[in-house]
Amino acid sequence: MELIVDIEKKLQDFYLKVNFKCNNSILGLLGESGSGKSMTLGCIAGLIKPDKGNIILNGRTLFDSEAKINIPIKDRRIGYLFQNYALFPHMNVEKNIGYALSKSSASERKRIIDEMLNIMQIENLRKRYPHELSGGQQQRVALARALAVNPEALLLDEPFSALDNHLRNIMVKQMSNTLSKYNGVTLFVTHNMDEAYELCENLVIISKGRKSGEGNKKNIFKNPPSLACARLTGCNNISEVKLLSPGVIKALDWNLEIKLPEDICKNITHVGIRAHHIRLAECEEENIFHCYPIYTCETPFRRQVYLKLNEFYNINDDYDLIWDMPSEEWNKIKDKPVPWRISLEKDKIIIINEKESFANLL
Amino acid sequence: MNFDLSPLWISSKTAITSTIITFFLGIAAARFMKNKKGKFKVFFDAIFTLPMVLPPTVLGFFLLVTFGKNGPIGKILFSLGIRLIFSWPATVIAATVVAFPLMYKTTAGALEQIDENILNAARTLGVSEWRIFWTVAFPLALPGIASGTVLAFARALGEFGATLMLAGNIPGKTQTIPIAIFFAVEGGDMSTAFNWVFIIFLLSLVVIILTNYWTTHGTRKVTTGGRR
Numbered sequence: 001m002e003l004i005v006d007i008e009k010k011l012q013d014f015y016l017k018v019n020f021k022c023n024n025s026i027l028g029l030l031g032e033s034g035s036g037k038s039m040t041l042g043c044i045a046g047l048i049k050p051d052k053g054n055i056i057l058n059g060r061t062l063f064d065s066e067a068k069i070n071i072p073i074k075d076r077r078i079g080y081l082f083q084n085y086a087l088f089p090h091m092n093v094e095k096n097i098g099y100a101l102s103k104s105s106a107s108e109r110k111r112i113i114d115e116m117l118n119i120m121q122i123e124n125l126r127k128r129y130p131h132e133l134s135g136g137q138q139q140r141v142a143l144a145r146a147l148a149v150n151p152e153a154l155l156l157d158e159p160f161s162a163l164d165n166h167l168r169n170i171m172v173k174q175m176s177n178t179l180s181k182y183n184g185v186t187l188f189v190t191h192n193m194d195e196a197y198e199l200c201e202n203l204v205i206i207s208k209g210r211k212s213g214e215g216n217k218k219n220i221f222k223n224p225p226s227l228a229c230a231r232l233t234g235c236n237n238i239s240e241v242k243l244l245s246p247g248v249i250k251a252l253d254w255n256l257e258i259k260l261p262e263d264i265c266k267n268i269t270h271v272g273i274r275a276h277h278i279r280l281a282e283c284e285e286e287n288i289f290h291c292y293p294i295y296t297c298e299t300p301f302r303r304q305v306y307l308k309l310n311e312f313y314n315i316n317d318d319y320d321l322i323w324d325m326p327s328e329e330w331n332k333i334k335d336k337p338v339p340w341r342i343s344l345e346k347d348k349i350i351i352i353n354e355k356e357s358f359a360n361l362l
Numbered sequence: 363m364n365f366d367l368s369p370l371w372i373s374s375k376t377a378i379t380s381t382i383i384t385f386f387l388g389i390a391a392a393r394f395m396k397n398k399k400g401k402f403k404v405f406f407d408a409i410f411t412l413p414m415v416l417p418p419t420v421l422g423f424f425l426l427v428t429f430g431k432n433g434p435i436g437k438i439l440f441s442l443g444i445r446l447i448f449s450w451p452a453t454v455i456a457a458t459v460v461a462f463p464l465m466y467k468t469t470a471g472a473l474e475q476i477d478e479n480i481l482n483a484a485r486t487l488g489v490s491e492w493r494i495f496w497t498v499a500f501p502l503a504l505p506g507i508a509s510g511t512v513l514a515f516a517r518a519l520g521e522f523g524a525t526l527m528l529a530g531n532i533p534g535k536t537q538t539i540p541i542a543i544f545f546a547v548e549g550g551d552m553s554t555a556f557n558w559v560f561i562i563f564l565l566s567l568v569v570i571i572l573t574n575y576w577t578t579h580g581t582r583k584v585t586t587g588g589r590r
Contacts, residue, residue, distance in 0.1 A: 047482050073485040080486040086479035090501045099497075100487035142483075149487050 003153055003185040007043050007053035007063075011036065016209040019053075022153075026179060026186040028200030028217070030193065030232055036209040037189045038083075041155045044187070045080045046073035057185070058152055079146035079154040079184075083161060085138045087130040093117075093141050094126045100149045116144040119178065136167050143178065153185040160195055172198050193233050197221065205229045227354050230272045235350055236322045238272040254309050254320045258344065259286050264351055272350035275304065275324035280333060281343040290339035294319045296330075303330040307342070365557065368534045369542040372453065376538060377519040380457035384514045387458070388465025389507065393495060396473055414463035422527025425456060429528065452529035453536050457518035465514040472506020473499060508576045516569040520562065 006019035016036040020027065031037040042048035044055055046062065049070060055063040057078070062071045088096050097116050101109040117123045120140040130138055139159055146154060159175070160168045176199055179186055190196050196203055196217070203220050205213040207228030213220060224230035230238055239253035247262045251271055258271065281288040289309055294317055297304040303326075306319035323342070333340065391410055395403060413421055429436045429446045439446055446452055476499055484494045500507070522540040529536035531545055539558050546555040 045482075045486055047485075073482070074488045074490065076486070077488065078486060080483065082479045082483060084477070084479060086477060086483040088480060088484070088498055090498075099484070100489050102489075102493075145483075145487070151486075 001152075001183065001185050002056075002058060003044070003187070004054075004056040005040070005044060007040070007050035007055065009039065009043065009048070009050045009052075011039065011209065014209040016040065016050075018204070018206060018209070018211050020204045020211065020214060022185050022187055024183075024185075025201035026188055026199055028196040028203045029187065029189045029206055030196045030203050031189075031191060031206035032232065033191055035191075035206045037191075037206045038157055040206070041080070041157050041187065041189055044153070045078050045155055046071065046076050047080075077149075077152045079149070079151035081139075081142055081146055081154070081156045081159050083158045085130075085142040085162075087138055087142055087145070089130050092127050092129050093122065093133075096130070096141055097144045097148050099145065112148050116148050119147075119181070120144045134167075135163050136171050139163070139171060140174075143175070147178075147182065151184060153187065154179075154182060156186070156188045158190055159188075160190070160192070168195075175199065191232075193221075205232055207232070224272075224350060224352065227270060227352055230270075230350055230352055234274065235272040236275045236324075237278075237320075238270055238352075241268055241271050243268070256289055256309060258349070260346060260349065260351075267353045267355070268351050269354040270352040272352060273321070273344050273348060274350070275322045277348040278321065278323045278342050278344065281341040285343060287344045287346065288341050289344065291321065291342055292338050293340070298327075301327055303327055305330070307340075365554065366533065369537050369539045369558065370561065372450070372534075372536070373519055373538040373540075376450070376453040376457050376521075377515055380454045380461055380518045381511060381515040383454070383458050384461045384465045384518070385511055387462055388469050388510065388514065389500075391462075391466045392469035392473055393499075395470055410466050411463050413459050414467070418460065418521070418523025419527060421459060422456065422524035425459065425524060425528045429455065447528055448530045448532060448536065450529070450536060453521075453525050453538060456524040456528045457521045460521050460524055461514035461518040464517050465510045468510030468513060469503065469507050472503035472510070475506070476502050505576055509573045512569050512573045512576070516566060519565060 001024050003022040005022070007016070009016045013034070014036065016039055018036070018040055029037045029040065039048060043050045043063070050063065050065070052065045053063070054061060054065065057076070060071075061067070061069050062076050062078075063069060088099060091099065094113055094117075098109050098113045101112055104112070113126075114123075117126055120143065122137060122140050122144070125133065125137060125141070130141070133141065143159075156175075160171055163171055172195055179199075188196070188199055200217060203214065203217050204211055205220065205226070205228060207226075212227075213225040213229035215225070220229060221233050224233050224235065227238065239251040239256075241249045241251050241258075243265055244250050244257065247259055247265060249258050249260060249265055249268060249271070250256070251258055260268075291307040291309045292311075294306045294308050296306065302324060305323040305325070306317070307321040307323055308318065309320045395406060395410075398406070426447065427433050429439070429452070431437070431440055431445075431447075436446065446455070480502070481494060481498060484498050485491075520540055521538070522544065525536070525538060526541055526544075531537050531541050537545075539562055543555050543558045543562075546552070546558065
């Protein structure tokens with residue numbers, strides 16, 4: 001089971017150029033909206049024709065610009081779960097699932113439909129029409145329809161973006177369950193890092209049409225290989241840096257001098273720190289900085305504090321760092337006298353080498 | 363009172379025949395145009411729509427030149443012993459040409475409205491374009507196609523100018539209701555004219571009511587394949 005993609009396409013806003021391999025484990029394409037990830041899926045399914053490159057599924061060439069091969073959509077054997085599910089509105093659930101099984105005998109068709117309804121736990125919905133179903137049910141029907149023809153690959157295009165939070169969590173679980181039984185190539189496109197992390201083993205990060213990182217999800221989240229990766233994996237605090245002396249860098253955007261182990265300082269262009277990794281300094285330790293809270297945002301259980309470093313001047317609500325903490329912690333520190341002393345721990349600081357990551361990928 | 367009903371039969375026959383022809387031609391043209399792009403599309407769309415904007419007499423003139431004894435098609439037909447102009451088939455040709463743009467435009471519009479993802483979903487399932495068209499696109503466009511058909515029928519029924527040019531006014535043969543009205547009024551026979559006007563009026567009313575019924579009560583609820 002292997003899907004190899006290496007395509008280029010000129011688009012209005014940018015040039016799409018991505019290459020990756022996908023095998024048994026689910027591969028996630030993580031990128032902002034409009035980064036070209038859905039376009040990539042379209043190219044693989046055959047909905048869109050790339051300008052250059054090739055697409056190979058299980059040794060079968062689906063597209064090759066040089067050999068002038070472009071297999072039509074219907075012969076690619078690639079299932080596609082559309083963002084809006086794209087069910088046939090004039091057919092009930094049963095007919096939707098069985099639509100493409102016209103070549104099978106009636107009994108075979110019935111067997112597959114029953115099996116699919118059973119896997120998706122939607123037996124009770126078989127006579128319903130799409131407009132009578134909830135978003136989650138529609139998604140299950142769409143997935144059943146795609147899997148009914150036993151495709152060699154399954155492409156999921158932001159399947160959870162239409163669902164509310166509670167339902168989304170349930171559906172991600174179910175999807176994960178269903179996909180674990182599916183033995184084809186699965187490609188999952190999303191802009192949501194939580195979904196990507198939960199559903200996929202490996203990730204490819206796409207930014208402005210380019211691949212800006214790939215690898216095991218744990219690695220990508222721990223050591224984002226590029227700026228785009230850091231942002232997409234939820235790192236809010238990023239600064240450009242300059243090397244001052246071995247072991248000391250200057251974070252230009254924050255105007256801070258940070259001490260880091262010498263060996264990692266060499267090829268560093270940016271540093272970042274996740275908002276929840278900032279903590280109040282306890283005793284004397286390295287990398288402690290003074291800061292002033294500018295304003296805060298409250299969510300039900302957490303508090304985001306916008307900090308200004310070094311000095312307190314409040315023009316345009318200008319801030320340097322976002323600090324994210326549980327409400328309990330906020331209650332403890334909110335009345336402490338300013339400036340607060342915060343610590344940026346060495347092993348929590350994200351080291352980014354943007355030059356190198358670009359050099360590798362271009 | 364001696365009221366000759368033949369225009370009603372001729373009109374009905376003509377309108378029904380040309381509606382059937384237009385139905386298939388219009389759908390074929392709309393389907394043909396569906397995936398075309400660029401200049402090619404603009405050109406063909408203009409050609410297909412032209413009969414709607416040209417004055418019927420101009421259209422009749424073109425048809426007469428084309429199907430006349432010395433016209434490109436008329437010549438061939440004449441050599442086969444078929445004389446088309448001033449015959450009943452001429453009324454069908456005139457009505458078909460005039461009604462075609464309505465059928466084509468409405469159908470094309472209805473096909474355009476279909477969520478492309480729904481058709482793409484069918485394609486990824488490995489289904490042929492032909493089957494997708496008849497089992498997905500056609501049913502989803504049905505309300506539009508139905509109202510296009512009704513409009514085409516109404517237009518064919520009311521056709522006057524091109525019919526007169528191509529088929530003339532031969533009572534019992536090519537005299538349709540609109541032509542009968544014109545010649546009745548011209549001959550001062552107002553009561554006959556009133557009768558025909560009343561009949562056309564009724565028919566048109568029914569057509570409008572049917573169209574409205576189909577567009578509002580049609581399968582509106584099923585025009586999207588997913589979340590709304």
